[in-house]
Amino acid sequence: xxxxxxxxxxxxxxxxxxxxxxxxxxxxxxxxxxxxxxxxxxxxxxxxxxxxxxxxxxxxxxxxxxxxxxxxxxxxxxxxxxxxxxxxxxxxxxxxxxxxxxxxxxxxxxxxxxxxxxxxxxxxxxxxxxxxxxxxxxxxxxxxxxxxxxxxxxxxxxxxxxxxxxxxxxxxxxxxxxxxxxxxxxxxxxxxxxxxxxxxxxxxxxxxxxxxxxxxxxxxxxxxxxxxxxxxxxxxxxxxxxxxxxxxxxxxxxxxxxxxxxxxxxxxxxxxxxxxxxxxxxxxxxxxxxxx
Amino acid sequence: xxxxxxxxxxxxxxxxxxxxxxxxxxxxxxxxxxxxxxxxxxxxxxxxxxxxxxxxxxxxxxxxxxxxxxxxxxxxxxxxxxxxxxxxxxxxxxxxxxxxxxxxxxxxxxxxxxxxxxxxxxxxxxxxxxxxxxxxxxxxxxxxxxxxxxxxxxxxxxxxxxxxxxxxxxxxxxxxxxxxxxxxxxxxxxxxxxxxxxxxxxxxxxxxxxxxxxxxxxxxxxxxxxxxxxxxxxxxxxxxxxxxxxxxxxxxxxxxxxxxxxxxxxxxxxxxxxxxxxxxxxxxxxxxxxxxxxxxxxxxxxxxxxxxxxxxxxxxxxxxxxxxxxxxxxxxxxxxxxxxxxxxxxxxxxxxxxxxxxxxxxxxxxxxxxxxxxxxxxxxxxxxxxxxxxxxxxxxxxxxxxxxxxxxxxxxxxxxxxxxxxxxxxxxxxxx
Numbered sequence: 001x002x003x004x005x006x007x008x009x010x011x012x013x014x015x016x017x018x019x020x021x022x023x024x025x026x027x028x029x030x031x032x033x034x035x036x037x038x039x040x041x042x043x044x045x046x047x048x049x050x051x052x053x054x055x056x057x058x059x060x061x062x063x064x065x066x067x068x069x070x071x072x073x074x075x076x077x078x079x080x081x082x083x084x085x086x087x088x089x090x091x092x093x094x095x096x097x098x099x100x101x102x103x104x105x106x107x108x109x110x111x112x113x114x115x116x117x118x119x120x121x122x123x124x125x126x127x128x129x130x131x132x133x134x135x136x137x138x139x140x141x142x143x144x145x146x147x148x149x150x151x152x153x154x155x156x157x158x159x160x161x162x163x164x165x166x167x168x169x170x171x172x173x174x175x176x177x178x179x180x181x182x183x184x185x186x187x188x189x190x191x192x193x194x195x196x197x198x199x200x201x202x203x204x205x206x207x208x209x210x211x212x213x214x215x216x217x218x219x220x221x222x223x224x225x226x227x228x229x230x231x232x233x234x235x236x237x238x239x240x241x242x243x244x245x246x247x248x249x250x251x252x253x254x255x256x257x258x259x260x261x262x263x264x265x266x267x268x269x270x271x272x273x274x275x276x277x278x279x280x281x282x283x284x285x286x287x288x289x290x291x292x
Numbered sequence: 293x294x295x296x297x298x299x300x301x302x303x304x305x306x307x308x309x310x311x312x313x314x315x316x317x318x319x320x321x322x323x324x325x326x327x328x329x330x331x332x333x334x335x336x337x338x339x340x341x342x343x344x345x346x347x348x349x350x351x352x353x354x355x356x357x358x359x360x361x362x363x364x365x366x367x368x369x370x371x372x373x374x375x376x377x378x379x380x381x382x383x384x385x386x387x388x389x390x391x392x393x394x395x396x397x398x399x400x401x402x403x404x405x406x407x408x409x410x411x412x413x414x415x416x417x418x419x420x421x422x423x424x425x426x427x428x429x430x431x432x433x434x435x436x437x438x439x440x441x442x443x444x445x446x447x448x449x450x451x452x453x454x455x456x457x458x459x460x461x462x463x464x465x466x467x468x469x470x471x472x473x474x475x476x477x478x479x480x481x482x483x484x485x486x487x488x489x490x491x492x493x494x495x496x497x498x499x500x501x502x503x504x505x506x507x508x509x510x511x512x513x514x515x516x517x518x519x520x521x522x523x524x525x526x527x528x529x530x531x532x533x534x535x536x537x538x539x540x541x542x543x544x545x546x547x548x549x550x551x552x553x554x555x556x557x558x559x560x561x562x563x564x565x566x567x568x569x570x571x572x573x574x575x576x577x578x579x580x581x582x583x584x585x586x587x588x589x590x591x592x593x594x595x596x597x598x599x600x601x602x603x604x605x606x607x608x609x610x611x612x613x614x615x616x617x618x619x620x621x622x623x624x625x626x627x628x629x630x631x632x633x634x635x636x637x638x639x640x641x642x643x644x645x646x647x648x649x650x651x652x653x654x655x656x657x658x659x660x661x662x663x664x665x666x667x668x669x670x671x672x673x674x675x676x677x678x679x680x681x682x683x684x685x686x687x688x689x690x691x692x693x694x695x696x697x698x699x700x701x702x703x704x705x706x707x708x709x710x711x712x713x714x715x716x717x718x719x720x721x722x723x724x
Contacts, residue, residue: 040385040386040389041366041370042366042369042370042386042389042390042393042395043389043392043393044393060716063687123556127548127556128547128548129485129488129546129547129548129560129565129566130548130552130556130559130560130565150547150548152548152551153547153548153549153550153551153698154698155698155700158551236553237551238492238551239490239491239492239493239551239552239553240492240493240494241494241691242492242550242551242694243550243691243692243694243695243698243700244691255687258359258362258382259683259686259687260683260684260687261382261383261385261386261389261683262683
């Protein structure tokens with residue numbers, strides 16, 4: 001009977017395991033394997049180089065690590081600015097305010113837009129000769145004319161501008177998840193706290209925050225995974241890596257594949273990048289579990 | 293019961309029709325994959341004409357954008373699922389890899405048949421891009437491996453109206469770098485924008501820099517540099533890098549040029565917001581679509597030296613290759629001979645505003661296209677040099693020029709950075 005049950009159970013999970021293996025596990029192993037070859041992506045022959053590609057990534061490829069740093073910088077801004085904004089807006093929409101459904105829809109529009117469209121639209125908003133120069137005009141109008149400049153073509157501001165546009169595009173996801181999380185908190189807890197004389201700040205600190213920790217971890221992990229892989233927005237905003245100032249890992253992988261025809265090296269970069277993302281997510285998870 | 297009977301009959305009909313052989317057609321069909329969105333309607337029209345003429349069906353399948361097309365071709369090559377005819381986007385070494393993997397047919401014998409009738413129709417420079425000469429560094433057997441469909445040159449264009457506003461003669465574009473830089477001063481004073489181009493996408497920077505390298509030090513020294521016999525820290529290369537600093541300092545470069553994508557650059561120039569643009573001959577069609585009343589002329593990049601002639605990138609704009617594994621090779625070659633014949637090429641040129649690869653079809657093209665065509669005398673292309681620079685060196689070179697333009701690095705620093713990468717790559721190559 002036990003064996004029959006086991007066979008039955010395995011039969012149920014078999015389709016899922018098969019699909020997962022065929023589309024995730026096997027390609028991952030294959031990409032890892034390709035990472036140990038020198039291959040141009042066209043020839044049928046590949047030269048085995050062992051861990052040479054990985055060694056080159058870690059010891060020689062300064063462009064790769066610069067791109068990792070740039071992606072981390074964008075991620076840091078997204079983790080802080082974007083998520084705090086999303087959380088605050090979710091808090092506001094969770095309360096009984098007028099037109100809250102309207103706001104919910106509005107806040108969710110940017111995430112559903114294509115990254116190319118968002119990039120082109122913001123390029124138009126920011127740039128002057130091929131755009132409307134709105135940001136600079138606003139700055140001049142507010143008396144900050146000395147701050148007006150070419151935001152996307154200045155190495156000091158290009159990456160931050162990209163990061164802020166990314167936050168604008170991405171905050172809607174965080175907003176939606178935070179709002180869903182807030183709505184699962186039983187209202188009775190707030191009512192009991194109010195009866196006990198707790199202030200709004202105390203309710204927030206003692207009820208909302210602790211109960212929202214798992215949601216915050218989820219949003220943080222999704223933000224890291226989504227932001228580290230940003231590249232379409234960068235291409236449509238600044239055309240590419242802009243002397244390395246807006247270079248990110250995915251653009252480097254593409255450069256290895258398309259520019260250099262080094263498919264093996266690109267696979268090694270992909271594996272390294274994937275490992276970094278897994279490690280960050282794992283650390284975040286462990287850290288939050290400990291804190292909780 | 294009656295319904296069940298009907299169901300069984302229908303089922304049997306499906307089974308029988310499914311098992312029947314597909315309609316036998318003695319004429320083969322030819323599949324062509326391409327990425328040229330602007331040329332697709334004209335290709336479809338030509339396919340219809342060819343079918344009416346010969347009974348052979350040609351399926352032009354468009355896969356755009358070019359990046360997606362490029363990936364599709366590579367994936368198909370791995371699975372040996374390439375179509376009968378396809379184009380390759382990439383460098384000469386990619387072309388060579390396709391040939392080495394046995395994907396591309398050597399068409400030399402077809403080209404040279406009947407006293408080289410087919411071959412003689414083409415501009416030699418257009419054909420050169422598809423040729424591998426004796427002793428080429430890629431190890432490919434000498435021969436012709438592709439059919440040029442159109443040609444292109446990458447030059448500068450200038451806005452005649454804005455020239456007049458600046459007090460310049462609209463029929464006399466600058467010929468020397470100094471004249472060009474002097475116009476930059478006027479442009480800045482007038483609050484206009486100077487040169488626009490897709491320098492955010494970098495390869496066009498590489499193109500202009502190489503134009504000046506040929507002009508300053510000549511072809512032999514440029515190729516010697518690629519072979520590793522001359523260093524990028526050589527004073528002539530520093531001069532090449534310095535040109536970009538001088539351009540930036542003079543005001544002849546438009547604001548935000550280093551992050552400009554070519555589509556934006558084309559819009560700016562077509563909307564008469566910039567005096568100059570650096571673009572390929574395909575721009576004629578683009579500008580026509582954006583602003584049909586735009587008055588502009590084409591010019592060679594203004595020379596920085598009189599020692600060597602100015603060179604521009606040009607040659608085959610796009611080419612088609614025959615799949616060496618195709619079952620219809622003979623039919624495919626016949627179709628390509630027809631496609632590159634005078635009438636079809638003239639039709640393509642007229643319909644798409646691209647320069648025809650067939651030199652006999654140049655008679656009826658607009659003046660602006662003719663100006664681009666005249667640039668063919670100065671045309672060269674990395675794909676005909678016989679040697680390729682390391683891609684990491686090209687990347688450092690292009691990034692370095694971006695850094696010079698934004699004032700981050702000096703020309704000497706960039707020359708030194710590029711040379712370091714060159715030495716590293718050469719050491720790697722020697723170690724292999």
